[in-house]
Amino acid sequence: MSSKRYPEEFKIAAVKQVTEKRHSVADVATRLGTTSHSLYAWVKRYGPNSSQYQAQSDESAEIRRLKKELQRVTEERDTLKKPRCTSQASPAEVCLY
DSSP states (O other), rough: OOOOOOOHHHHHHHHHHTTSSOOOOOHHHHHHTHHHHHHHHHHHHHHHSHHHHHHHHHHHHHHHHHHHHHHHHHHHHHHHHHHHHHHHOOOTTTTEE
8 A cells, every 4th residue: 555645735624624714633634535544643733733833823923023123114104205395485485306
């Protein structure tokens, strides 16, 4: 009997069906054509309590934080780049950039 090798993305998707969508391990294993033993091992390795999952979660949180900061800094930069007039009293006066 030859053992199949599954890509990591496949394993993670299978684990998400069990952990996030709350399908039973036996049902998911049957639908995907793997053994429940393999699926339990994948859940242990890629599930929400695994260190690898925590690392990915931490990285995702850091990316979200950095994107938010980038948006704020970009808005500040764009605000500072807007043209300002030297005098508010005379609307005919040329604005400096």
